[in-house]
Amino acid sequence: MDRKIHLEIIYENNLDTDKFARMLDNKSQSYKFYWLEAILRLIIEMEGDLSFDQIINEMICDAWHTVTHYHLRLGPTVNGKSENFLEHAINVLNEHARDELSQNPSREELLLAINKNDDKLKNDKYRLTDYVPYKLLYPFLDDEGLTYLRKDQRGRLIAYMEQLTDEENLFYRIIDGSGLWKKVRVNNNWRKLIFDNYSVITSWIKYNKVQFLQDRNPGVPGIIYKISPESDNVRRLEKARDLWKTAVQITGQPIRDIYTGEKLNVERFDLDHFVPRSYIANDELWNLTPMSKNLNSSKNNKLPPWDKYFKGFAEYQFYLYQLIFAIEDTHGNTAFQNKFEKCRRYNLNSIWASESLYIKGNTEEQFINILEHNLKPVYDAAKLQGYDLWRL
Structure with missing residues (x-):
């Protein structure tokens, strides 16, 4: 070139x-x-x-x-x-x-x-x-x-x-x-x-x-x-937040923080990047989880210990996945999937996630294995790059 x-x-x-x-x-x-x-x-x-x-x-x-x-x-x-x-x-x-x-x-x-x-x-x-x-x-x-x-x-x-x-x-x-x-x-x-x-x-x-x-x-x-400071307006979290809020509206179940187990205020929660956004440079749905605002500020630019938190993170990701494909309206369409499709444009660009993870029919074991297979190398690479571990 x-x-x-x-x-x-x-x-x-x-x-x-x-x-x-x-x-x-x-x-x-x-x-x-x-x-x-x-x-x-x-x-x-x-x-x-x-x-x-x-x-x-x-x-x-x-x-x-x-x-x-x-x-x-x-x-x-x-x-x-x-x-x-x-x-x-x-x-x-x-x-x-x-x-x-x-x-x-x-x-x-x-x-x-x-x-x-x-x-x-x-x-x-x-x-x-x-x-x-x-x-x-x-x-x-x-x-x-x-x-x-x-x-x-x-x-x-x-x-x-x-x-x-x-x-x-x-x-x-x-x-x-x-x-x-x-x-x-x-x-x-x-x-x-x-x-x-x-x-x-x-x-x-x-x-x-x-x-x-x-x-x-x-x-x-x-x-x-x-190579320059990131502007907040480049982040694309609005549709992903709306997806989690819709989960509350449809199921009646509160959303929770995977790190503490605490229930979160549906109007006042953050979306945390499991692998820091400063490393992964995107807002992909498979790397996002609800978190309290104060705790998110504490975690900041650090990695959560994998062995301690990945299982809970993956299970909550599967919970969201189930809602996308399991709740049908009277027309046979997935009501929750309509919100998911709006989220897809900004928060689901990885080919592996579109073609293997967020497809109908994955069991919990299959879903978690696919997520771990693709997320763990990214996590390990961030750790090698010098990202510190976060201690709750």
Whole structure:
């Protein structure tokens, strides 16, 4: 598949977009994506030069949810440990600012926490500036510049860049300074192109980043949904909630919480994802169970112990399954199934569930075996990805 960026607008200064696209070549870590995205986002918001420190703070904000909420790895591991300085910086921040950050912190909250804990992040920040700010410019450099880059002669490379003019169309120059206070000065011609094509360029970076992260997190579903904070309006739980409420109306039996056995208020209950939604990235009916709101907040982003809770979860899933196919009205149709069909569009997209689980005729043993066969590998994969166990 072609991963290059194609822009239809032709600028009088003849910017070479092929060189721009090649900036994302030869990546062993995810730094290039986050560094470039941070620069683009910041130049849209502000004028003037950008310090290394500003850019790295933006990188931490951008990757925070991906690392802490979705447990994705941003690069390869060495000797079984994370060698990714961006990932490590986020984990350090999360450790020291846990009590200061909300469950879904905004960029402003994260920036405040970064500034407050800046001394603890300094080492990772410095390491993030070792190579990426310079190597990102590789496609734009001539033989002289490449010589300095290959020999890691940063001072000479910076002096060389200072002699260049905007007409030579280097994407940005690095302005000499002390450590994290070195600055990036984006070429005015490239700045204009980015302003005019911002959505196209950022979508192209996102596409490449998703490809990279999927390779580093094989088997993890829904990577594309895990590179930015999830909006509540993407969740599709209304029809599934209505299905459980209809179960109460039809049977006269209350719904209950499988974790505590307690009866739930039909107007005030949550639907819990047995395997956290942040891992499974969907609202499939076979992974949902009624739960009290307070307890759901406590469980949050954790896995329930399988041996303790799966049997009760599966039996309650079968209870719902029976209602779908067992209660018939005077016309011979399944009254409850009408509600189920409305739910199917949003909450039943897995082929195995449609073709094997939610079909008429399964015994309880068959139903539970099919559910376990398909859910247990997902559960185990989430556990391997670093999801903690929840203790009631």
